[in-house]
Amino acid sequence: MEIRSPQFKGNVRAALDDQALQRAMGNVRSGFIQKRANAAAKLPEFEDLRDEARDIKNHALEHLDLYLEAYEEKVTASGGHVHWAVDAEEARDIVTAICKSVDARTVTKGKSMITEEIGLNDHLERNGLTPIETDLGEYIIQLRGEHPSHIIAPAIHVNKDEVEDEFRRVHTHLPVDRNLEDPRTLLSEAREILRHKFQTADVGVTGANFLIAETGTSVIVTNEGNGDLTQLLPRVHIVVASLEKIVPTLDDTAQILRVLARSATGQDMSVYTTFSTGPRRPDDPDGPEEYHVVLLDNGRSSMLGTDFQDMLRCIRCGACMNHCPVYHTVGGHAYGWVYPGPMGAVLTPSLIGVDQSGHLPNASTFCGRCESVCPMRIPLPKMMRHWRQREFERKLSPATIRAGLGAWAFLAKRPALYQMAMSIGMPVMAWWAGKTGRMASLPLAGGWTKHRDLPAPEGKTFQQQWKQRQEGTPT
Amino acid sequence: MTDILDPAKNAERRNTVLATARRSLKVDGDEAPRRAAVADRLASHPAGVVPARGQLDTKGRVDLFETMAKAVDATLARVAATADVPGEVSDFLRQNNLPQQIRHGSDARLEKIPWESQKTLEVSTGIAEDATTVGVSHAFGGVAESGTLILTSGDDNPTTLNFLPETHIALIDAKDIDGDYESVIQRLRDHYGAGEMPRTVNMVTGPSRSADIEQTLLLGAHGPRRLHIVIVGA
Incomplete structure (x- = not known):
């Protein structure tokens, strides 16, 4: 996938001016947050389960090499094949080679972010294969020639009327005057069309939410059932998964499942949680004849033992972006690569370099909501701060930002001067704001004031208030 | 390449x-x-934190399973004995204007059901086909804490029956409803052997759904539009 993260600022400007996108993003703000809160509140053990989930993944990461070996052994014993891929290119080539080895023509796909990361669809097409996305949201954006804007709700940026337009454009064998007003009709139309694709596909590709070392099992978690039809009907099932999906045991999987759906969609459990172990058995009348796992590293093994190891606990629930005021405002595409929102702001620099994606960890107010809802308790703001620091140290940030930070540091290290500047600056800003207490424009801050007012400082400075408090004077 | x-x-x-x-x-x-x-x-395989919600006696587990399954849009009926299953299935099909045709696998518990007691009911066996409107499978177990069915693959209950037909009817013995996932995982270990699994284990919690169009929840995406659970022996 083309990297558009360096153009983040331009992407953001376009997103803010995109009326359809702004309308669609309202659905994120209104839906996900309340649903998660309700689901968490109904399970008294929820916070303890978050601790447990974090500890399980920490243990798995500390012993990742050994669990990978144990997992591979079990997959092989159940008749499956594990293919190791150091980088995205190798993973793409392996999937394509497996497809070619069975003379495949069409490939159905379950929803998978990792196949976005390796740019699988383009690669399959270049090699004469036809990939078909089968998750409803993924199908919609594949028709539109887009990439997901959310890791669990890929078409969250698309409005219903836009889906209708797309279906009319593509499904030309259906009557032009059919009524598509009701979203259920859109769903039924997609169901009919994709049902045929499921049945005729040669290979099914899915991702994995978990890889279980105890049994050599891959797990997918879905609501639609498309992932199951993808892996059940074609002759070959290929799982593409990154290393850190490893969990030790079935019991560990159950622990994490309890926080996954609640954090993602507010369900206690997603509709279909499917455990796959190897190919069709001798007594199986259905199921794939070949079962392959492409185990992708793509830089993750180098994140172990660093400030960013905790990011490998991520289970891709999407709670961080669902609760992120920046994501709500700009949508997922503005982030310019596969992973948006707070998890993307931390993971993207690890995978493609901070020189390419330095804007992302800066696109945060550090309000901390992402960390407060992360089921795996990943310290996302702290890691964004690590990236900002590295960006500064490597002199990658623009001169204006570096000069601004330099000026700030100069003042901050000189308390007397700092306090004097504040005592002058605050009344000036209050005067500029006038009676409303808000500034609709401010020199050097046009980027802020174009979209909202800047509140003027009120009362005394923090330092003055602190001093009074220390002296026991009521403020 | x-x-x-x-x-x-x-x-x-x-x-x-x-x-x-x-x-x-x-x-x-x-x-x-x-x-x-x-x-x-x-x-x-330490169990970790197991919610108190499902820690109930048999009756309590069955009641909770029913509540949770209905909350995720499954329908549910209880019958006292195997002999009552055909009548219940036939009634369900009639109420939903569905043809009196079902298809199931070679599960001995399903083979033993006196389907012939319902004269109009056509019963076939095998994997799901294009024309299969109603798939019937026998669950390995259930989990009360979330109203989840546990289905295992094999000739006895082919996985296609759980996904391809528009309507899925799942039978479950009341005694096989556990309180939590951990209990059913242990039963899987006991049944298939430590470290072993059948090719597919499906945890199914309600009928298929999607919220991909404007976050509006719609039932019946790619899997069954209806999930009807029949608890036997409760």
């Missing part, structure tokens, strides 16, 4: 990945305490 599937090349890439992981973790992979920690966890 097929060169990349060469086992020797795969082994090289495997070594590269594992070596990088070990370098990052500052280990060599041979440390006895690390190996023991992994072997111990795989053998002892």
